[in-house]
Amino acid sequence: MRLILVSNRLPVQWDGTPNVGGLATGLSSFLSHWKSQGNEVLWVGWPGKSISEKEQNHYANQMHNEHGTIPVFLKQKLADSFYNGFCNKTIWPLFHYFTAHCEFSDSTFNSYEEANEEFAKKIREIYQPGDWVWVHDYHLFLLPGILRNEFPNILMSFFLHIPFPTFEIFRLLPERFRTKILKGILGADLIGFHTQSYTQYFLRSLLRCLGIENERGIIYFQNHLTKTAAFPMGINVEQFSKYANSKECDSIANQINTNHKNLKQILSVDRLDYTKGVLQRLNAFELFLKQNPDWIKRCKLVLVLVPSRTDVSSYQSMKRAIDEKVGAINGSFGTLDWTPILYQYKGFPFEELVPLYKNTHVMLVTPFRDGMNLVAKEFLVSQKNGMLVLSEMAGASAELPEAILVNPNDVSGMANAIKEAIEIEESEILKRNEVMISRLKENSVMDWANKIYYETEETAKRNLNFQTKSISPKSDVLLPKSNRPIFILFDYDGTLVPFQSLPHLAIPSKELIESILQLSKFSNVSIAIISGRDRKFLESIFTDLPLHLIAEHGAWHKPPDLTEWNSLFYSNVDWKKEIKSHLDEFTKRVPGSFTEEKEFSLVWHFRNADPDIGLNAAREMLDELSQISSNSGFFVQRGNKIIEVREYGTGKGKAARKILPDIEQETFVFGDDTTDEDMFREIPENAITVKIGKSETIAKYRFHNTEDVHSWIGSLINHLQAVESNAT
Numbered sequence: 001m002r003l004i005l006v007s008n009r010l011p012v013q014w015d016g017t018p019n020v021g022g023l024a025t026g027l028s029s030f031l032s033h034w035k036s037q038g039n040e041v042l043w044v045g046w047p048g049k050s051i052s053e054k055e056q057n058h059y060a061n062q063m064h065n066e067h068g069t070i071p072v073f074l075k076q077k078l079a080d081s082f083y084n085g086f087c088n089k090t091i092w093p094l095f096h097y098f099t100a101h102c103e104f105s106d107s108t109f110n111s112y113e114e115a116n117e118e119f120a121k122k123i124r125e126i127y128q129p130g131d132w133v134w135v136h137d138y139h140l141f142l143l144p145g146i147l148r149n150e151f152p153n154i155l156m157s158f159f160l161h162i163p164f165p166t167f168e169i170f171r172l173l174p175e176r177f178r179t180k181i182l183k184g185i186l187g188a189d190l191i192g193f194h195t196q197s198y199t200q201y202f203l204r205s206l207l208r209c210l211g212i213e214n215e216r217g218i219i220y221f222q223n224h225l226t227k228t229a230a231f232p233m234g235i236n237v238e239q240f241s242k243y244a245n246s247k248e249c250d251s252i253a254n255q256i257n258t259n260h261k262n263l264k265q266i267l268s269v270d271r272l273d274y275t276k277g278v279l280q281r282l283n284a285f286e287l288f289l290k291q292n293p294d295w296i297k298r299c300k301l302v303l304v305l306v307p308s309r310t311d312v313s314s315y316q317s318m319k320r321a322i323d324e325k326v327g328a329i330n331g332s333f334g335t336l337d338w339t340p341i342l343y344q345y346k347g348f349p350f351e352e353l354v355p356l357y358k359n360t361h362v363m364l365v366t367p368f369r370d371g372m373n374l375v376a377k378e379f380l381v382s383q384k385n386g387m388l389v390l391s392e393m394a395g396a397s398a399e400l401p402e403a404i405l406v407n408p409n410d411v412s413g414m415a416n417a418i419k420e421a422i423e424i425e426e427s428e429i430l431k432r433n434e435v436m437i438s439r440l441k442e443n444s445v446m447d448w449a450n451k452i453y454y455e456t457e458e459t460a461k462r463n464l465n466f467q468t469k470s471i472s473p474k475s476d477v478l479l480p481k482s483n484r485p486i487f488i489l490f491d492y493d494g495t496l497v498p499f500q501s502l503p504h505l506a507i508p509s510k511e512l513i514e515s516i517l518q519l520s521k522f523s524n525v526s527i528a529i530i531s532g533r534d535r536k537f538l539e540s541i542f543t544d545l546p547l548h549l550i551a552e553h554g555a556w557h558k559p560p561d562l563t564e565w566n567s568l569f570y571s572n573v574d575w576k577k578e579i580k581s582h583l584d585e586f587t588k589r590v591p592g593s594f595t596e597e598k599e600f601s602l603v604w605h606f607r608n609a610d611p612d613i614g615l616n617a618a619r620e621m622l623d624e625l626s627q628i629s630s631n632s633g634f635f636v637q638r639g640n641k642i643i644e645v646r647e648y649g650t651g652k653g654k655a656a657r658k659i660l661p662d663i664e665q666e667t668f669v670f671g672d673d674t675t676d677e678d679m680f681r682e683i684p685e686n687a688i689t690v691k692i693g694k695s696e697t698i699a700k701y702r703f704h705n706t707e708d709v710h711s712w713i714g715s716l717i718n719h720l721q722a723v724e725s726n727a728t
Helices: 022-036 053-067 076-095 106-126 143-150 175-185 196-210 237-244 247-259 278-291 313-333 350-358 374-382 411-423 426-442 445-468 510-520 535-541 576-589 611-628 652-659 674-682 706-727
Strands: 002-009 040-046 069-071 132-136 155-159 190-193 218-221 224-230 264-271 299-306 341-344 362-365 387-391 404-406 486-490 525-530 548-551 556-558 594-597 601-605 634-638 642-647 666-671 688-692 701-703
Touching: 002 022, 002 106, 022 040, 022 445, 040 106, 053 069, 076 106, 106 143, 106 175, 132 143, 132 445, 143 155, 143 175, 155 445, 175 196, 190 196, 190 445, 196 224, 196 611, 224 445, 237 247, 237 350, 237 374, 247 350, 264 278, 264 350, 264 374, 264 411, 278 299, 278 313, 278 411, 299 313, 313 341, 350 374, 362 374, 362 411, 374 387, 374 426, 387 411, 387 426, 404 411, 510 525, 510 706, 525 652, 535 548, 535 556, 548 652, 556 652, 576 594, 576 601, 576 611, 576 642, 611 634, 611 642, 634 674, 652 674, 666 674, 674 688, 688 706, 701 706
Parallel strands: 002 040, 002 132, 040 069, 132 155, 155 190, 190 224, 264 299, 264 362, 299 341, 362 387, 387 404, 486 525, 486 666, 525 548, 666 688, 688 701
Antiparallel strands: 218 224, 548 556, 594 601, 601 642, 634 642
């Protein structure tokens, strides 16, 4: 099997030298294992530099043959606007809650769209059915949707390595940006986040921005289901612990300790970025020294800062501020034989970083906001008796609660945490670290990647079952197979007419009424409209049409040849008064909602309410009413943006059974809602049942929308006309 791994940058630089750190390093052990199983890996990404057109073919062949990579060529102007523009001046600061740094530009978003299209173009060239496509990170939010439109059955995962923000932050994106981003991500079979919080923030943004609900993390959108879940990224625990216990590592660690004159080592390792809170960390260390002069000359802060975005002016300013702060602390507290901070502005290879971890007594990982932060995990598995001080804003904090958790905005709190960490008993450190290390061993990067693959495959199988039911309204499968009588049952809202903001606005077109009338004139065709609507409404819409009308989910029936309605059961509806007052209370609490009263039922509508408030109220209502409905003469059912409370004994399934003639016939049933599942379940097995919309169903087939129903009616009319013509 082939894995097509897609990320903004390739695992090697444009000249073929490996990229240190990041996704390439994190996934190396999984990719090695994947290849050892006889599978293939192709890594698609931008090489990090504009390559001239005349060199592109040669360069692409070389990168493929030597490194298994497929470069996406972006012109320098496009790359700058896409990467330095929308990615790093809009998404990066916004998703890390640095809203003051955000720029919202149509030109950079257009570049973002164009770059995602360029990635899609490259994948189109290499994709083969059966490939697993794994898209990574915020640079490529639009790519899953583009690929899904091109390859409906593609096996595809998307993983976000940075935080997903709360809805209140996410909605700061202009509507035209955020809508495309959300719809783009939904093209994947599986969307992975580092933490459950990020997953919930994404689901809430879907609800609030697009009105899309989820069922336990499963989303139905455009005839495709997507699963969302939290997958905390692990590390290669064995690689770090094995090297940490080697003689080579011990030798380097001992040398570091000698050079530092056996000082207690406090370590900070970060990429240069404003989200990392490096300056606040230095302020906290300075305050620690001021408040604890007894630790002067007894400890040392090793500050490792990895260069990043060195050509961006704001990063250059940040670097200068850090340099000045380091100089100020060393100048204020340093002596001829002791320097408080050892400052290293460079990246460290694995072989030097692990000994640094091993020799550390206190590890400071205190970003303002971080998707996960693997440095914290690397440190833990590289030693045993060092204490981790971890920001509660880092995704890793959900997995590592035994660390000393701090608020990175609280300089005083961080100074106190440094003191606690440097003075804590070694037995306590060992106890805490043992628990965290054990947890990390159970969720290595190998486990992480395998879980994502497994969940993607399982979701794709569900999608296949989901999509095999979809059928063209013009398919011969949906036409009568004999000359037997035909009985057709249509639901109304969501089946014959689309939903509207207010129920009375959902009126069929003249063309639809004419088609139904034309269909009803065939001598062997009977039609029933079976709806939750009341009698008055149905009668006003289908005046003089020779149809069965069933109102209030089967409470009332008017045959085509009668003017009077018949009750299909008897009831005194004693429960209604109490329940109506209950629903009215919710109506007062939820602006935009209203209660509709019918003879045998009550319906609470929340289509026009704030999506989040309405959905939460609906869940609360369901819970409350379900507790009091037992032996109370009514039952509660969730519908499409409604909660319906109706009399026991009513139901579309029971009503359908009562009106269907007891003869050999061809039966067709169309419905969109949970209430229509009753019909699909109760009618004879040989009936053709069709679900309209995207939710799960027991129906045999599925239409996308009401227009498909109209199209089917037209096809049936043409078919019956042809049959009559042939008969004559």
